[in-house]
Amino acid sequence: MALEAQGDTWGIPGPTFLLLYVAAMVAVAIIAVVHRRILFAGPRDAIVSTLGPQQIAYLNGGDKLAVYASLAGLRAAGAIRSSAGRNLAQSGPMPAGVTPLDTAVYNAAGRRIRAREVFTDAWVRSALGQLRDGLEQSGLAVSAAKARAARSWMFAGLALILLGAARLYAGFAGDKPIGFLVVALIPAVILTIALGRVTRRRTYGASKAMGELRRRHDHLSPRQSPSYATYGAAGAAMGVALFGAATLYTMDPAFAAEAEIQRAAASGGTSGWTSTSSCGSSSSSSCGGGSSSCGGGGGGCGG
Template identity: 35%
Template sequence: MPLPQGHLWGVSDFTFLKVAAILGVLSVVVAGVVRFRLRRGHPPTRPLHPYEVAYLTGGGRHAIAAVLLSLRLDGAIRADHPGGDLRVTGERRSANTPLDEIVHEAIRSREARTVAGVTAHEAVQEAIKGLRDGLVRQGMIMDERGRRLARLAAVPVFLVCGVSMARLAWYIAEHKWFDGPSVPFGGVLAVPLVIALLVVYALVQGGTEKTRAVKAALNDTRQRHGHLDPRVFPAWSTYGTPAAAMGVALFGTAALMSIDPMFSQAAGLGRLMQMAGAASSSGGIGYSGPSCSSSASVCSSSGCSGGSSCGSSCGSSCGSSCGSGGS
């Protein structure tokens, strides 16, 4: 006995499904191509700052963990048991970026008393947004225009899914499930069609806003700075605070426990890294490069050329803009 077919809107179910499948696949392909091109990015114009690398590997929480450790190594903060209560113990020295300054001041003012408080602090969140904006300029993250175009490219996919589900809903409204005509089998097939389209779209699109240039940039850093892998027992006191920050940025909890396990446990940095995601435990990248740049949002507000706190770690990439307090 043949399965019942509907002819809603003057189109048979299987004709509708065939057209919807073709349009859906084409829409997914177009959306994928558009996003692929938008995510191309470009190589960074300078070595990435440790906090920028931390953001790329684990997001804003990962960057905050690197900041807190830098302040700790500077002797600027401590964490008291119980509860990881953060307190200021001195002034900043090598941790001299605007993000360091904002986090330090949030703790000093007691507006942020714990790691969770620092993460939720409005000024810190604004500083993290500035960090992200710097990564947009460096070709590491899609800009707002690119994200908007990517969303618009996905509209046809959702239109096909919406029309397919509207057709099924129409059938359900007109038919009775138990004591009347059953919903045509062809109409029910809209459900697996929509699920398949959404799954394929999710696989094609991915959930990240990072560009493809990120992988090459991090691989390059990995090749140049592999000496900070906690497995080779780096001499953190010799390498200095910027190196320790980069170690945290790209080796996650392993670096934290290698550098200052007592502070990490007292402050709850391990939990913060877990919240940052699995990417925070990725390894293979060390750091011994510049700690600020004229185009980085993490550039020192106190300047490179005139302050001893920046020292030789700034390198030539800072330029005169950083010396005048670049942003």
């Protein structure tokens, strides 16, 4: 019995298991990153210069920024205003050349909806859905199906956690040193959380094209103090689309404040998912270091 108690858990020495466990984490992280690069690649020759401000805004900041771009354009055209109680109100006729989202926002203003609640309006949500579907079909926006496929790697992370927990329990029951295994489980949990998150809204091809478009429209940046008088409704909408709600505060601070526009909303676009790569490097450095130290001690500190 004494000899059996001194044997390796599952027949695998602690340092060896720890090394394999960390290697598995790193492998999952790398493969997940590569998979997401493929899923979110988008068209290599993506063109965004032909898109409207609200489409650009969605790619840059999602539904909220798309509505803000619409509000900016309608406000610059004199079609809407803010009224008592921080509600939107119509102040002029519908301008020519409007989009379905403009129409939805304009009609919501006719019902004097509160500005911060315009996103919940059924017509506005329907228009946003149409806008989003069009961008997904063109390969510029990340579809829900691709986001789900990317998140599926979370199950690999959960499997690692369960494996580590089982080893931890077995090692504890066998009175084996388990300190480094406990430490290794921390990046496994962090990795799993990261694998379950997809923050990317636009494809890599769209991101590259957006960078060029932002440089071409640098004159609409808040630091250039753009004005309605100079750039009109289209310029106001594009400024918000490319540089965020801060542009609306520059052009019309009173309206932006009364309409409760979030100044920091989507001001610089979204970056790709990077937590996995950093977690992967963290896992290999800290956990791997623990593994080698564990081996030096000669004990099974990986359970």
